[in-house]
Amino acid sequence: MSPASDPTTDDPHRGAPDRRREGDGERPSPHLDAADVCASAPGRVEFIGNHTDYNGGWVLGATLDRRVAVGLTRRDDEWVELTSASDVPAVRVSLGAVTSQSGEQAWANYVLGVLAVLRNEGLPVDRGFNLRVKSTLPVGAGLSSSAALELAVAFALTDAYGGPFDRKALARLARRAENEFVGVPCGLLDQAVVAFGAEDRLVRVDARTEEITTVPFPENTRLWIFRTHEAHALADAHYQERHDEAHAARDRLDDLIGPVEHLVDVSPSQLESVREKLEAPLYRRARHVITEHRRVERAVHLLERGREEEVGELLFASHASSRTDYENSTPELDFVVDRLEETDHVLGARLTGAGFGGAATAWTDTAFREAQARAVAEAYDDRFGHELEVLPGHPAPGAVVHA
Ligand code: GLA
Numbered sequence: 001m002s003p004a005s006d007p008t009t010d011d012p013h014r015g016a017p018d019r020r021r022e023g024d025g026e027r028p029s030p031h032l033d034a035a036d037v038c039a040s041a042p043g044r045v046e047f048i049g050n051h052t053d054y055n056g057g058w059v060l061g062a063t064l065d066r067r068v069a070v071g072l073t074r075r076d077d078e079w080v081e082l083t084s085a086s087d088v089p090a091v092r093v094s095l096g097a098v099t100s101q102s103g104e105q106a107w108a109n110y111v112l113g114v115l116a117v118l119r120n121e122g123l124p125v126d127r128g129f130n131l132r133v134k135s136t137l138p139v140g141a142g143l144s145s146s147a148a149l150e151l152a153v154a155f156a157l158t159d160a161y162g163g164p165f166d167r168k169a170l171a172r173l174a175r176r177a178e179n180e181f182v183g184v185p186c187g188l189l190d191q192a193v194v195a196f197g198a199e200d201r202l203v204r205v206d207a208r209t210e211e212i213t214t215v216p217f218p219e220n221t222r223l224w225i226f227r228t229h230e231a232h233a234l235a236d237a238h239y240q241e242r243h244d245e246a247h248a249a250r251d252r253l254d255d256l257i258g259p260v261e262h263l264v265d266v267s268p269s270q271l272e273s274v275r276e277k278l279e280a281p282l283y284r285r286a287r288h289v290i291t292e293h294r295r296v297e298r299a300v301h302l303l304e305r306g307r308e309e310e311v312g313e314l315l316f317a318s319h320a321s322s323r324t325d326y327e328n329s330t331p332e333l334d335f336v337v338d339r340l341e342e343t344d345h346v347l348g349a350r351l352t353g354a355g356f357g358g359a360a361t362a363w364t365d366t367a368f369r370e371a372q373a374r375a376v377a378e379a380y381d382d383r384f385g386h387e388l389e390v391l392p393g394h395p396a397p398g399a400v401v402h403a
Contacts, residue, residue, distance in 0.1 A: 042396050043144050043194075045062050045352045048318050050326065056208040056262025063397070064391075069135070074129050083131075109181055142354065142358020185239070215300060224364060226359060227358075228357060235357060264293040284324070322351055336388065
């Protein structure tokens with residue numbers, strides 16, 4: 001590919017591993033004005049690439065223009081006090097006993113996990129701090145408020161206490177905090193997108209190499225989020241189950257067809273050749289991951305060529321595959337995507353993120369009107385008797401320390 005056609009040559013993060021950026025602008029909230037350090041990070045949607053990240057595949061994500069902000073003020077003693085503008089209790093721990101919280105205090109684990117991992121990596125946090133959280137991003141909506149909080153905390157802590165961590169290191173460490181401290185075996189998608197997002201860009205993550213680049217978000221298109229308000233009580237357990245099934249499928253294929261490091265290394269025809277030897281659910285999980293990875297590669301190729309309608313078809317195909325093969329959709333999400341598929345100016349739509357509830361996202365051209373989104377919400381209310389929240393989305397800057 002020639003440099004002129006390389007979509008990443010004007011990548012805003014190329015060669016700029018620093019955490020501050022020019023023109024960071026105002027602090028996001030007067031509540032945080034008095035803090036020593038203020039940092040914020042956006043939510044994200046998964047544009048395409050469902051459950052590919054912990055299988056060594058590709059994923060494309062987009063940041064949102066809704067953010068989690070934190071204000072950090074150093075203390076002279078050993079106490080860490082965490083408060084939030086949302087309706088959750090304050091949490092106070094000693095630096096000598098940074099342990100996992102439960103019940104209503106569990107929200108603090110995203111903060112404490114990042115603190116623990118960064119200290120483990122040598123960040124010299126020798127005194128405590130107060131940290132206040134303020135968010136315009138809905139929590140529990142499948143828009144990665146947890147990764148946004150983790151990255152905002154990571155940026156604030158490293159700004160306050162130093163350390164040789166660049167943007168990518170912080171994304172990887174935030175993922176580790178979620179894996180080890182919070183206990184969710186997520187891949188790198190959320191943290192990478194939240195760290196590397198940029199105005200009018202999509203973030204591409206290659207989970208095998210952990211290479212993170214951005215590609216332009218077509219300017220004649222828009223994102224819309226449809227939040228179902230349906231948070232599956234067992235979402236984390238189901239996520240773990242899919243994660244384990246995907247790895248079991250990889251191990252079976254490794255036995256059947258030779259060395260398989262990642263599930264995405266298997267081609268669709270190789271998978272078909274051993275279909276009869278695989279348990280039916282493992283076959284379906286594998287087929288989803290293997291075809292989804294290829295859909296992401298194809299989507300990047302088509303985006304570079306301005307072939308948006310075909311990209312949109314891939315988004316619908318991605319949802320169909322999640323629905324039938326990965327079985328991580330819900331009747332509510334299927335209803336939203338089906339209605340969107342019948343709506344003019346919708347290029348593509350699909351569930352976004354882990355699934356099992358949460359949100360769907362639509363990708364539209366600029367002629368799509370809010371009234372059309374509201375019509376989907378009304379039909380949803382008639383059918384399910386509860387609200388479908390509609391949020392317009394726009395790829396916005398990633399995590400940042402504010403001046
Ligand atoms: C969640 C996880 C991600 C990814 C998606 C599904 O958002 O945190 O790592 O696995 O689900 O693609």
